[in-house]
Amino acid sequence: MDRVRHVAVSRRRGRAAGESTAGEIRSVALDLFYKHGFQATTLRHIASRVGIQVGSLYNHITSKGELLFDIMETVMQALLEDQGQVAQEPDVVERMRLLVYHHVRFHGERAKEVFIGNSELRSLNRPQRARIVALRHEYEQMFQKELEDGIRQGKFLRVDVQVTSFGILAMTTWVSSWYSARGRLSLEEIADIYSDMVLRGIWNPAAGQLQTHLRRVERDNAKRSLAAAGASK
Secondary structure, three states: OHHHHHHHHHHHHHHHHHHHHHHHHHHHHHHHHHHHOOOOOOHHHHHHHHOOOHHHHOOOOOOHHHHHHHHHHHHHHHHHHHHHHHHHOOOHHHHHHHHHHHHHHHHHHOHHHHHHHHHOHHHOOHHHHHHHHHHHHHHHHHHHHHHHHHHHOOOEOOOOHHHHHHHHHHHHHOHHHHOOOOOOOOHHHHHHHHHHHHHHHHEOHHHOOHHHHHHHHHHHHHHHHHHHHHHOO
């Protein structure tokens, strides 16, 4: 029985060590791709930084291209998952505010991955590139859907939905290139500024005052939270 337990413990430790090494390989590759580019980074560079032989890399990855694809796919999936939570908000104006806010925060916090995603799409093979483009299209549609809903409800101006969504994404994504944690404003403050800027640009004055609407949404959400807390007791 002790022998069986010892074997099981050894296997768990082996898996944990393997997962740790795989995570380090990904982290090192991310840093090297960011600093030197995908083409200039070799597997030998990655292995040297991790402290293993080049051949040992293949215990954890299939190729350098697959490693790049994994980084780009993972960041897009994380972004989609993060923004998917916004759909729970019932008010379309607040949903758009949250979309912009989370987009800015995400891109400020994960600037290296964003840079690689924007600069290395050409380095993927055709199926990989098609997958990333499809994820990006899915993400763009989140913003377009909220614009369409807001226009339909009379909350947003009748803008060109596709062009406006591309403009919002281009403007807010660029935060990843200049944001610094040592800067004058926190990332949260910058996200608030961008959210306010976007909403003021698309808000329909015929729907009343934007700030009045947002304060009402805040009160309604607070009431829902209190009701939910009371129901759970």
